Amino acid sequence: MPPETAVETLALRVQVPAFAGATLPADYADLLRAGLGGICLFGSNTAAGEESVRSLSAEIRSASAEGGWTPVITIDEEGGDVTRLEALTGSSVLGAAALGAADDLALTEETGRAIGVRLARAGINLDLAPVADVNSNPDNPVIATRSFSRDAGVAAKHVAAWVKGLESTGVAACVKHFPGHGDTGQDSHVDLPVLDADLATLRERELVPFLAAADAGAASVMTSHIVVPALDPELPGTLSAPVLGLLRELGYEGPIVSDALDMAGASEPRGIPAAAVLSLQAGADLLLLGPDKPTSLVHETAAAIVAAVESGDLALERLQDAVARVDRMLADLADRTAARQGTDGELDPRFEERSVEGARRALAAASDLTGIPDLAGARVVTVDTEANIAVGDVPWGLPPDLVVRPGDPLPEFPDAPLIVQVRDAHRRPEVGRTVAELRGAAVLVEWGWPGTYDGAAVPRLCPQGYSLPGVAAVTEILRRAGWDK
Incomplete structure (x- = not known):
């Protein structure tokens, strides 16, 4: 066995935690010098703007370089509802559901490229996107508009196009959430969902977009904290050798990235260090710990990994293989970056215009564009509901004149038609009741997944996720009906 210090270094190399704030804390700088695998950026790291993120990325790289390492600097930047770099304004690009509905593969590829250009400029080398889940359950509380489609074939071709666009910029994709989180009815941030599908269904539905992503050259794949009884009746995918083994059987050789181990689906009741060891044993290569973590957790997790190696519970070769897979990905990124020198920022000059046109098509695909009154x-009026943890507290919808929450006393608007906007009303009965009680409701704008709707008396617009191009398309429709704001 290598010296203990070498094993400790390997135990750091597989970890990617996160801290709060726009500057690199001294204790995290020390960990990066010692070999910490990288940093995951969240909203508190990006709130000061893109130049601040670029500066922070440079700090991270500098600290790692002192130790002789190349760090993974990663972020959740999916476009649409899930954005970190544009969390204060809303995403300037369409999200997955709108792109799938518009069904323009060139636009989807260019959207992936637009995100990649922005991330590369900010010093980020791994994007935790795109979502390859097939949203076959319309009541899914965490995937929804993050999915390209409820149809596996449609999702697959758009996942592949998005990956191709992103990785053309030298930024690696991390396709998620293997083997597929789309047919679940719970959020793995707070529960342990079960995907109750047989293996034949998995191969015909869940696995199809992941195979397309692999064929497109996706650099990495993220696990999901869901139980798939057809593969493993006990452990969630992130901790399951049969689940992660299936990914290798499909021919994928890049690093397997765990979803955040602080999520309930992974670490309750065992804790993050124990979950980290189990995930490595199962075949994961890079461990995300979750946001705002103290360095003490990194040390505790490293100690648990070292102890597992020393006891024989975790083979040293498995740990070395995990680090080697990540290093190969980083080396490949360096080669891609060198090959694309001079191409930064080369986007279709009509990209913004084409995004709005895509938003129009997505809107038309799921909306009632007839019968909108004057x-x-x-x-x-915004009927406000809490977003899931993946989306976070970000702007959504048109600028409201009034915000109400379900159950609040409702105001009167004499002689004023109401544009009522909601998210995922089909799975929130309390939202439907509030909308029904709003006198004067003239049109409903559903910014979430376009689920079932029985309010035929009120026309419904479904942009299929929030984005600035989606706002432009909705605004056009409303202004044609006389809205003058």
């Missing part, structure tokens, strides 16, 4: 003088 909206002169209309007020905008």
Whole structure:
């Protein structure tokens, strides 16, 4: 066995934690010098803007370089509802559901490329995107508009196009959440969902987009914290050798990245260090710990990994293989970056215009564009509901005149038609009741997944996720009906 210090270094190399704030804390700089695998950026790291993120990335790289390492600097930047770099304004690009509905593969590829250009400029080398889950359960509380489609074939071709666009910029993709989180009815941030599908269904539905991503050259794949009884009746995918082994059987050789281990689906009741060891044993290569973590957790997790190696519970070769897979990905990124020198920022000059056109098609695909009444003088009412943890607290919808929460006393708007906007009302009965009680509701704008709708008396617009191009397309429709704000 190598010296203990070497094993400790390997135990750091497989970890990617996160800290709060826009500057690199001294204790995290020390960990990076000692071999910490990298840093995952969240909203508190990006709130000061892109130049601040670029500066922070440079700090991270500098600290790692002192130790002789190349760090993974990663982020959740999916476009649409899930954005970190544009969390204060909303995403300037369409999200997955709108792209799938628009069904323009060139636009999807260019959207992936636009995100990659922005991430590369900010010093980020791994994007935890795109979502390859097939949203076959319309009541899914965490995937929904993050999915390209409820149809596996449609999702697959758009996942592949998005990966191709992103990775053309030298930024690695991390396709998620293997083997597929789309048919679940719980959020693995707070529960342990079960995907109750047989192996034949998995191969015909869940696995199809992941195979397409592999064929497109996706650099990495993220696990999901869900139980798949057809593969493993006990452990969630992130901790399951049969689940992660299936990914290798499909021919994928890049690093397997765990979803955040602080999520309930992975670490309750065992704790993060124990979950980290189990995930490595199962075949994961890079461990995300979750946001705002103290360095003490990194040390505890490293100690648990070292102890597992010393006891024989975790083979040293498995740990070495995990680090080697990540190093190969980083080396490949360096080669891609060298090959694309001079191509930074080369986007289709019509990309913004084409994004709005895509938003129009997505809107038309799921909306009732007939019967919208005269909206002169209309007020905008937001029925506010909490977003899932993946989306976070970010802007959504048109600028409202009034915000109400389900159950709040409802105001009167004499003689004013109401533009009412909601998210995922089909799976929130309390939202439907609030909308029904709003006198004067003239049009409903559903910014979430376009689920079942029985309010035929009120036309519904479904942009299929929030984005600035989606806002532009919705605004066009409303203004044609007389809305003058």
